[in-house]
Amino acid sequence: MIAAFHAPDIYYAGLSPVIALTVAICVVLLTAVFQPLRRTAPALTLIALATTAGLLIWQGGEEIDLVSGALRLDDLAIAISLIAVLSAAFAVLLSIREPAVEQAGSGEYHALLLGSVLGMALLAQAQNLVSLFVAIETLSIPLYILCATDLRRERSLEAGLKYLIIGSLGSATLLYGLAFLYGGSGSTDFAGIAAGIGQKGVTGDPLVLIGIALAAVGLAFKTSIAPFHQWTPDVYQGAPTPITGFMAVATKAAAFAVFVRFFDVALISEASEWQPALAVLAAASIVIGNVGALGQSSLKRLLGYSGIAQAGYILGGLVVASEAGVNALVFYLVAYAFMNFAAFAVVVARERETIYGDDIRAVQGLGAERPLLAWPLTISMLGLAGLPATAGFIGKLYLIEALVEGDYTWLAVFIAVGTMISLAYYLRVVAAMWMRPGGETSAAAPAIVGASPEADPIDPEAGRRMYLVAPALLAAAAVVIFGVIPQPLVEFAEHAGASLF
Amino acid sequence: MEAVLFFAAAIGALGGAMGVVALRDPFYGVLALVIHLFSLAVLFLLLSAAFLAAAQVVVYAGAVVVLYVFVAAYVGGDRESELEPIRGQRFLAPLLGAALFIELAIAVLGSSLLALGTDGPDVKAGFGDPAEIGYLLLERFLLPFEASSILLLLAAVGAVILAGRRVDLGSGPSGSHSRGVPAGPNPSSAELHDEEAPQPVGGRQPGDTSDEHSAKRSEGVSPA
Numbered sequence: 001m002i003a004a005f006h007a008p009d010i011y012y013a014g015l016s017p018v019i020a021l022t023v024a025i026c027v028v029l030l031t032a033v034f035q036p037l038r039r040t041a042p043a044l045t046l047i048a049l050a051t052t053a054g055l056l057i058w059q060g061g062e063e064i065d066l067v068s069g070a071l072r073l074d075d076l077a078i079a080i081s082l083i084a085v086l087s088a089a090f091a092v093l094l095s096i097r098e099p100a101v102e103q104a105g106s107g108e109y110h111a112l113l114l115g116s117v118l119g120m121a122l123l124a125q126a127q128n129l130v131s132l133f134v135a136i137e138t139l140s141i142p143l144y145i146l147c148a149t150d151l152r153r154e155r156s157l158e159a160g161l162k163y164l165i166i167g168s169l170g171s172a173t174l175l176y177g178l179a180f181l182y183g184g185s186g187s188t189d190f191a192g193i194a195a196g197i198g199q200k201g202v203t204g205d206p207l208v209l210i211g212i213a214l215a216a217v218g219l220a221f222k223t224s225i226a227p228f229h230q231w232t233p234d235v236y237q238g239a240p241t242p243i244t245g246f247m248a249v250a251t252k253a254a255a256f257a258v259f260v261r262f263f264d265v266a267l268i269s270e271a272s273e274w275q276p277a278l279a280v281l282a283a284a285s286i287v288i289g290n291v292g293a294l295g296q297s298s299l300k301r302l303l304g305y306s307g308i309a310q311a312g313y314i315l316g317g318l319v320v321a322s323e324a325g326v327n328a329l330v331f332y333l334v335a336y337a338f339m340n341f342a343a344f345a346v347v348v349a350r351e352r353e354t355i356y357g358d359d360i361r362a363v364q365g366l367g368a369e370r371p372l373l374a375w376p377l378t379i380s381m382l383g384l385a386g387l388p389a390t391a392g393f394i395g396k397l398y399l400i401e402a403l404v405e406g407d408y409t410w411l412a413v414f415i416a417v418g419t420m421i422s423l424a425y426y427l428r429v430v431a432a433m434w435m436r437p438g439g440e441t442s443a444a445a446p447a448i449v450g451a452s453p454e455a456d457p458i459d460p461e462a463g464r465r466m467y468l469v470a471p472a473l474l475a476a477a478a479v480v481i482f483g484v485i486p487q488p489l490v491e492f493a494e495h496a497g498a499s500l501f
Numbered sequence: 502m503e504a505v506l507f508f509a510a511a512i513g514a515l516g517g518a519m520g521v522v523a524l525r526d527p528f529y530g531v532l533a534l535v536i537h538l539f540s541l542a543v544l545f546l547l548l549s550a551a552f553l554a555a556a557q558v559v560v561y562a563g564a565v566v567v568l569y570v571f572v573a574a575y576v577g578g579d580r581e582s583e584l585e586p587i588r589g590q591r592f593l594a595p596l597l598g599a600a601l602f603i604e605l606a607i608a609v610l611g612s613s614l615l616a617l618g619t620d621g622p623d624v625k626a627g628f629g630d631p632a633e634i635g636y637l638l639l640e641r642f643l644l645p646f647e648a649s650s651i652l653l654l655l656a657a658v659g660a661v662i663l664a665g666r667r668v669d670l671g672s673g674p675s676g677s678h679s680r681g682v683p684a685g686p687n688p689s690s691a692e693l694h695d696e697e698a699p700q701p702v703g704g705r706q707p708g709d710t711s712d713e714h715s716a717k718r719s720e721g722v723s724p725a
Contacts, residue, residue, distance in 0.1 A: 005636065008643050022651060029658065070644035104662045115655040122648060134645040138652045145659030160663075180608065210608035 008068040015066055017055040017081060018125075021118040024048030025111050032107025041106040042092050045114060049089045052121075056081050063499060069189055071125035072261070074499035079330055079492060080257035083337050084120035087250040088113055090341045090475070093467045094242035094348045097459070100156070104149035112142035113246070120254035127265070129178045129188040132258055136174065136222065139254060140167050143247060147239040159238025166221065166231040174218020180211030181266075190266035197269050212267055212274050216281075219262075222255040225281050225315060226288040229308045233292070236304035241351055241358065244300055245344030248307050249337045252314070256333060260318055260326055264500050271321045279319045279411050285312030286418035293425045299347050300358045302425060303340070306384055309422060310336055313415050316399050320406025327490075327497035328398035334489055335383065335391035338478040342380035345472035346373045352462035360432055367434040370463045374433045376476035383479045385426040386419045391482035391489070398490075507547055513540030527573040531566060538562040550629035 012019070028044050031037040056078050063074045071077075091113060095101050101109045119139030126132040144167060148160025182188055184207035185196030197208055217228060224232040236244045263274060289309025296302040314336070317329025346366075347358055350373070356362035366374040383390035396415060403412040462468060482489045517537025524530045538561045545554035587593075627633050638646045 006640055008640055025651065025655075029654075067644040068641050070642065108658050108662055111658060112655060115651065118648075118651065128642075128645070130642050130645045131648070134648045134652065138648055138655070141652060141659065142655050145655075145662060148663060151665070184612070206608040206611040210605060213604075 010067055011064060014059060014062060014064055014073045015071075017052045017059065018071075018118065018121055020048060020052045020055055021114055021121060024052075025114045025118065028107055028114060029111040030107070032105050032111075038106060041110045042096060045092050045110040046089060048114060049085050049092070049117070052117075053082060053085045056085065061495075065127070066125070070128050070131040071122065072127040072190075073125055075495040076257060076261065076326070076330070076497070076499045077121075077125040079496040080124035080253050080333070081121040083253040083333060084117050084124070084250040087246050087253075087337060087341065088117045090345070090471050091242045091246035093471050094245060094345060095240075096465075096467050097352070098240055098242055098348075099152070100150040100240035100243070103151045104146075109146070109149060112146050116142040116146070116246075117250070120250055123254045124257040126258055127190045127261060129182060129193075132262070133171075133175060133178060136255075136258070137171060139251065140171065140222070143167075143243070143251065146243045147235060147247075149243070150240045153238075155238040156240065157238075159235045162231050162238075163235045170218050170221025170228070172218075173214050173221070177211045177214025177216070177218055180207055180214065182211075184208035184211055190262065193266040194269060197267070208270060209273060212270060213277070215262070216274065216278065219255055219259045220281060223252055223259065223311050223315070224304075224308050225311050226285040226308055229285070229288065229311075232308055233296075233301045233304040236307070237298055237300045237358070241300065241344060241348045244303075245340060245348075248303065248344070249340050252307070252311060253333045253337065256314055256318070256329065259315075260329060261500065263318060264321055264326065268321065275319055275321060275408075278315060279408055282312045282315040282319055282411060283414045285309065285315065286414050287312075290418045290421040290425075293422070296425070297360050298358050299343075299360055299362070299429070302360075302429070303343060303347075306422065306425070307340075309418055310384070312418070313396065313399055316403050316408070316411050316415060319408055319411060320402050322402065322406050323497045323501040324398075324402040324405055325497075326500055327493045328395070328402040330496040331398050331486075331489055331493040332395035334492070335395040335479065335482060338475045338482070339380045339383040339390075339392055341475035342376040342472050342479065343384075345468055345475065346377040346380075349373055349462045349465070349468040349472070352459045355458060360429065363429065364432050364436040366432075372469050373463055373472060376472035377433060378430050379476040379479050381426040381429050383483070385423050389480065389483045391479045391486065394483055394486045394489075503547060506543065510540045510543035510547070513537070514544065528570070531569045531573055534569065535562055535566055538566070548629070552629060552631045552634055 024045070028041050028048070031041045031044060059073060060075065060078055062078075063072075065071070066073055092110065095109070104112075116139055119135050119137070119142070122131060122135035123139055126135050144160055144164040147163050148157050150156035181193060184205055185193040187193050187196050197205070220228045221231075236248065239247065263271075263278075267274065286309050289305050289307070289312060293302050293305035293309065296305060310332075314329055314332050317325040317327075317332065319325070346363070349370075350356075350362040350366070351358055354362045363374075363377065366377070379390065383392035386392045386396045396419065400412040400415055403409065403415070514537050517533045517535075517540060520533025521530050521537065524533055538557060542554040542557040542562070545551075545557060
């Protein structure tokens with residue numbers, strides 16, 4: 001009766017990035033326990049992330065199923081994992097001297113950050129419904145907590161709670177959808193689902209369709225696509241700013257990775273059913289995100305709404321269900337990552353330097369006062385708006401090209417119109433930096449709305465600190481370099497796209 | 502016999518679920534949830550998933566419901582809030598809910614009615630028993646199984662971090678609130694000075710010395 005136990009074949013080289021992250025979580029967590037090691041957590045985290053990045057690059061070009069088909073290591077997974085690792089490294093640098101880190105405990109904070117990266121790496125590789133769901137929870141739960149780590153601010157706890165409740169709703173919807181898909185296809189593997197749907201020979205089985213709809217809604221919650229975006233501005237504003245930057249970039253990248261793999265591999269035969277639905281979501285996202293951003297005075301909320309619009313653009317790459325679409329999507333994700341790093345590094349610096357927090361007044365007169373911060377933010381804003389000579393422009397160009405090729409020209413028009421609307425709010429930030437006189441930065445200024453008594457102490461030197469200025473400059477440089485010489489990034493994205501089709 | 506059991510359990514499950522939504526008193530809501538969960542366990546048994554049924558009873562009807570009862574007892578039944586953040590919410594929500602219900606009903610009925618005349622799926626011997634599930638967890642789903650252990654570890658770490666805050670907020674007799682006090686240059690000296698205690702760690706005010714700190718913690722914890 002008892003059958004022999006067959007341990008699954010484990011290809012350790014392919015699994016090495018995930019193993020490195022897991023070990024790093026344990027090590028960083030242990031530094032919280034031993035008194036002399038307290039201060040080493042950020043450095044250890046950076047070392048772990050660098051190791052993981054090295055292992056990921058080492059595995060580049062690999063196409064293999066890992067641990068009885070739970071994961072699929074290919075260039076798409078590697079590309080997205082690299083984005084997640086890089087944004088975690090940025091978040092670590094931006095977190096230096098962040099009050100949230102000291103309140104949560106440096107070891108715990110960084111271990112949670114690494115845990116989230118682990119979830120993202122798993123999610124980017126997931127090709128099984130079970131590993132998909134476990135990965136998405138491993139990604140989300142540390143983020144819920146990280147959002148609430150700024151324990152002295154009410155807003156931070158509110159952000160954590162909101163994210164927890166809405167994120168759980170998204171997860172539950174996703175899980176419900178996955179259950180329907182399993183019921184409709186009889187398999188939990190992506191390839192098995194595709195085969196199960198194909199075997200029936202009919203597209204449009206109601207069980208599969210409702211599964212697709214619910215799964216799409218669940219993933220739309222995670223990627224903050226309208227109309228499932230309401231949590232985004234509040235959570236972005238309330239969370240500690242380094243975490244907001246990490247969330248904006250890495251969560252989106254990882255969720256889009258699984259979105260692409262799930263829909264372009266498992267559900268490709270139903271493409272004609274989900275394409276129009278996702279196209280409508282993308283269009284709604286572009287409109288709602290761009291219009292919502294117009295009236296924002298908080299930079300973090302502005303970037304939140306901008307992220308909703310950008311998610312709409314990125315979703316366009318999935319709508320066409322083609323290799324060109326995935327290429328454009330990965331390219332845009334990388335460009336989006338660098339543009340956001342630059343912006344968030346500047347927001348962090350000004351948040352610590354001025355009394356205005358993340359209000360737009362914090363960057364007034366930045367051009368004259370701190371040109372080394374003003375330029376990255378300017379480049380980032382122009383890039384997000386999609387002006388030529390930035391990576392954002394090339395990315396949008398590829399997306400529009402893929403959409404026109406895939407007969408979704410109307411969505412390309414939405415992207416173009418959305419870009420025009422977005423100029424209004426991106427340029428408002430640029431104008432505030434270069435054309436307005438600087439605001440009062442001294443702590444002696446009268447009480448100002450937005451600067452609550454809970455505000456953190458001001459560090460007048462924050463705008464000169466290398467761990468904030470250098471990431472901003474590097475990210476901005478990347479935006480310009482990939483805008484002028486996009487070829488290396490195009491190849492990177494093409495490898496990722498080729499691994500699916 | 503099977504049909505009778507099925508319908509009894511199905512009615513119990515549906516009635517319990519509706520009770521959770523409809524009953525005003527949270528205590529009755531939790532009781533309705535217990536009925537729902539037990540009925541589901543019976544349905545699992547009918548599907549020859551004995552292990553799942555047992556786990557359902559032990560984990561959900563046992564542990565989770567006890568947690569709910571605690572929360573309901575502590576927080577109590579608050580009045581429904583009159584707040585309406587989105588205009589027309591009270592009217593729209595049932596409408597959209599009904600639309601979703603109809604969609605789901607079409608999907609579920611569309612497939613399950615087809616299966617009415619059949620004998621159900623062929624289940625191989627040993628399906629759903631603990632041994633089979635053990636094999637699945639350690640062979641086919643080894644990686645998600647291991648990943649969920651990391652997930653639980655992270656969740657526990659998070660719980661410890663957030664529990665530290667709870668004590669901080671409670672109006673401790675020492676009365677020193679950290680809110681409004683700017684963080685000192687080096688608050689890390691006061692944080693997490695106890696390696697052995699997984700219990701909620703006290704508020705990590707920058708000014709606290711270790712002694713005051715632990716004294717405050719014991720005071721802060723006892724009323725809870």
